[in-house]
Amino acid sequence: MSGKVLSLKNRVPGMRREIDLAGLDFSNCPVRDMMQHIGGKWSTLLLEVLAARPCRFGELRRMLPDISQRMLTQTLRDLQRDGYIHREVFPTKPPSVEYSMTELGRSLYQPLSQLLNWAEANHEAVREARLRFDSAES
Amino acid sequence: MSGKVLSLKNRVPGMRREIDLAGLDFSNCPVRDMMQHIGGKWSTLLLEVLAARPCRFGELRRMLPDISQRMLTQTLRDLQRDGYIHREVFPTKPPSVEYSMTELGRSLYQPLSQLLNWAEANHEAVREARLRFDSAES
DNA sequence: AGTGTTAGTCTCTTTTTGAGACCAACGTCA
DNA sequence: TGACGTTGGTCTCAAAAAGAGACTAACACT
Numbered sequence: 001m002s003g004k005v006l007s008l009k010n011r012v013p014g015m016r017r018e019i020d021l022a023g024l025d026f027s028n029c030p031v032r033d034m035m036q037h038i039g040g041k042w043s044t045l046l047l048e049v050l051a052a053r054p055c056r057f058g059e060l061r062r063m064l065p066d067i068s069q070r071m072l073t074q075t076l077r078d079l080q081r082d083g084y085i086h087r088e089v090f091p092t093k094p095p096s097v098e099y100s101m102t103e104l105g106r107s108l109y110q111p112l113s114q115l116l117n118w119a120e121a122n123h124e125a126v127r128e129a130r131l132r133f134d135s136a137e138s
Numbered sequence: 139m140s141g142k143v144l145s146l147k148n149r150v151p152g153m154r155r156e157i158d159l160a161g162l163d164f165s166n167c168p169v170r171d172m173m174q175h176i177g178g179k180w181s182t183l184l185l186e187v188l189a190a191r192p193c194r195f196g197e198l199r200r201m202l203p204d205i206s207q208r209m210l211t212q213t214l215r216d217l218q219r220d221g222y223i224h225r226e227v228f229p230t231k232p233p234s235v236e237y238s239m240t241e242l243g244r245s246l247y248q249p250l251s252q253l254l255n256w257a258e259a260n261h262e263a264v265r266e267a268r269l270r271f272d273s274a275e276s
Numbered sequence: 277a278g279t280g281t282t283a284g285t286c287t288c289t290t291t292t293t294g295a296g297a298c299c300a301a302c303g304t305c306a
Numbered sequence: 307t308g309a310c311g312t313t314g315g316t317c318t319c320a321a322a323a324a325g326a327g328a329c330t331a332a333c334a335c336t
Contacts, residue, residue, distance in 0.1 A: 030261035031254050032183060038253075039177015041293085045170060057314055068294050073315060083267025093302050094313035104263055111256045114249040115176075116169050123168035125242055129221025179324085195283055206325050211284060231333050232282035 042075040051109050054100035180213040189247045192238035
């Protein structure tokens with residue numbers, strides 16, 4: 001809540017934004033709050049699939065073979081709650097449910113996809129770093 | 139491992155990369171593998187702080203008041219293992235340890251910071267979406 | 277001798293995640 | 307008619323991960 005905010009932008013090259021290093025308050029940090037959800041095991045995966053096209057529940061379940069129904073339901077509900085995806089029930093028998101990206105979700109997907117691209121591009125470097133680390137600590 | 143990869147780039151506008159929607163294999167997915175770590179509760183926070191300047195262990199602990207020492211140690215070790223940060227021990231008495239960003243870490247921080255900026259900018263929209271959701275489901 | 281500093285580790289409890297059985301309502305096929 | 311499949315979930319219980327906090331070793335200062 002309190003604490004002097006000192007802009008590092010002018011001192012540290014490449015700094016992205018103001019960081020409060022003296023009396024930093026991360027407790028009500030919006031970034032952490034949102035990264036919690038985005039960073040969940042299944043969230044990005046679902047956003048990625050739904051960014052391609054709307055999908056129904058069972059379809060998603062079949063696409064992600066190793067997700068439990070419980071976690072699929074829960075992750076979808078979390079994403080819906082945060083306004084990233086839309087849930088629509090069609091009155092078929094039995095009723096079918098379609099999940100699709102919202103505008104907010106699409107706008108999130110832009111920076112997110114950059115990060116995913118980075119991950120894909122640098123996967124090998126990370127794997128090598130892990131090997132180095134694991135062999136060094138033995 | 140197997141499964142035909144169909145490029146959606148040419149069909150779905152704005153598609154970021156190839157997605158295998160028929161026989162999708164997320165099991166050995168590098169993206170998931172890396173997002174797991176980045177998405178951890180403390181990882182982004184630490185990367186953000188260390189992107190500003192190198193820090194010592196106790197310094198980090200004091201900056202993040204609500205992190206347990208156990209999780210701080212563990213998260214730092216994970217980030218180090220993945221090659222994002224560097225750990226250097228100085229032979230003072232008692233020995234001090236400094237953590238700093240590696241080149242890989244800095245390159246990760248670029249797309250990551252875009253996402254964090256998005257989170258910061260759209261925090262209000264997400265909060266509103268949550269309120270709508272929570273009041274609707276009651 | 278007692279206290280504080282360093283960077284951790286160890287143990288125990290609580291929270292989160294995962295596996296899988298179960299549900300209601302309808303459609304299909306014999 | 308009655309068994310079986312399909313829909314999108316919920317419920318329970320076990321396993322894994324995270325958090326709180328006590329404890330450590332080696333040295334400095336008082």
